[in-house]
Amino acid sequence: MAKPKNYWERERERRRNASTDRRSQRIAGQDVSKKFHPINRGQTDAWNSDADIVAAISGHGGGKSQLGAYWLLREAKRWPGDTFIVAGPTHNTLEKSSIPKLKAILALHGLPWDYDHNAKIGFRVQQKQYMLPKGGIIYFGSCEKPGSMQGAHARAFWMDETVDTEYYAFETLYGRVAFNEGRGIITSTPYDMGWLYGQIYQPWIAAGRPDAATAKDIFVAQWKSVDNPAFSKSRFEKLRAKLEPWRFRLLYEGEFERPMGLVYDCFTPETWVKPFEIPPEWPRKLGIDFGVVDPTACIWMAQAPDKVWYAYDEYYQSGWMRFADEIESDALSGKHSTQMEMIDEIVARCIAHEEKPRAVYCDDSGKDYIMQAKDKFYETLGTNAVYPAHKKDISSGIQRCYGLVRSGKFRIFNTLKYFRNEVESYSYELDKDTGELAKGAAPKDKNNHLMDAWRYAVVGSPDEAFNSFGYGSLGPNDNFRMPGLS
Ligand SMILES: Nc1ncnc2c1ncn2[C@@H]1O[C@H](COP(=O)(O)OP(=O)(O)OP(=O)(O)O)[C@@H](O)[C@H]1O
């Protein structure tokens, strides 16, 4: 056991903490200046990096948003008259966190926040856009509806916090700056091991963690809350003592951790396998979750003779992503043909695999989509086995999927990145007060497109019934067939 501290040791510690706290308060009081002065190594590196995507990942209060706001305005200054985007998980977080930061810096540069009709500068509330001098525009968008962030090409974006966002929100933003070879900054606490981890952090690690001077595509700066001198050291230590270690690492040390409430916490490294050629005789089935504004997601599964299912391909495409370079109204009117195109692509993928799936289980909420899919599969592959999935009870479906993984009867190719993004984020709603997982909690309606497609494929075709039906012939799953579709 540690030796108890004597009076003088305690007193020294108290004074040390008091002095860092006073220093913190001083710095926090003069936090916005006309020019950006980084307060730590992480901010400095992120600020200096020329990489296309800069991810500044730190604990709460580490100084991420401050960096993001200056970064975006620096881009706006570099490219006068151009278009920029600020995105947050919801409009509410934008208003509470990102906008006040921008507002303060703009004010120091003599720019008004309220719209000035004569100068045509300022924030237009209806349009959610800030008009910059020289015709530049900053759009504000919520990642809840990535479609709402579509529009003309942009030069740079700032994504402030990624909690509960989906990968296609990032892809939409990235798509919007692609034409201009523009850049983006992501400033966030690492909430889970979803897309920020899989698509940004891991590729940066795989590239050998290039530093700020050499990173070209992605640069990641990572730091702790307490690396912000304005963050109280004593509070940091109190939090360390109070919180569960994983939660502290995630929230205050800016380290990636698997959060509590993950629906499929059963995935282990063994679940992910290296891709191999699926023997042509293995029976195959597909699960499809339709969407246009939300992505259409499809998963391909094949069953080995030892009854283990292998997920070997995935499709994940939002109609909005496809129309990234067209204006919103066109994307809307293109809704149906877009869905059709996506179905075409799924069928084309089956042709490329040289396969005729035994069953295709679809989301039946869009009846015309399932009709389109049925026609297409019949015309092209000559199969009638396109069924609405059994989806009444989400939780028992989840249990089936969970059980399959736990029992080692489900494996997945480690190349299926969209699935990985979702499975590492798909989580239950936690209790707002305690942060704990409440009994009977439901999964959040986020990051669930491939999760649903997978569940449809699993539930729609109980293993024991699988062999009892072939192409067009019927098994117990008949119950789930939509009347009038065969
Ligand atoms: N470069 C800087 N110079 C001066 N003050 C700074 C700087 N960076 C951050 N700060 C101050 O530190 C505090 C926390 O910064 P900020 O809000 O950017 O952190 P954050 O990581 O976005 O926090 P949260 O997790 O709450 O979103 C703020 O008061 C901010 O003004």
Ligand SMILES: [Mg+2]
């Ligand atoms: Mg912030």
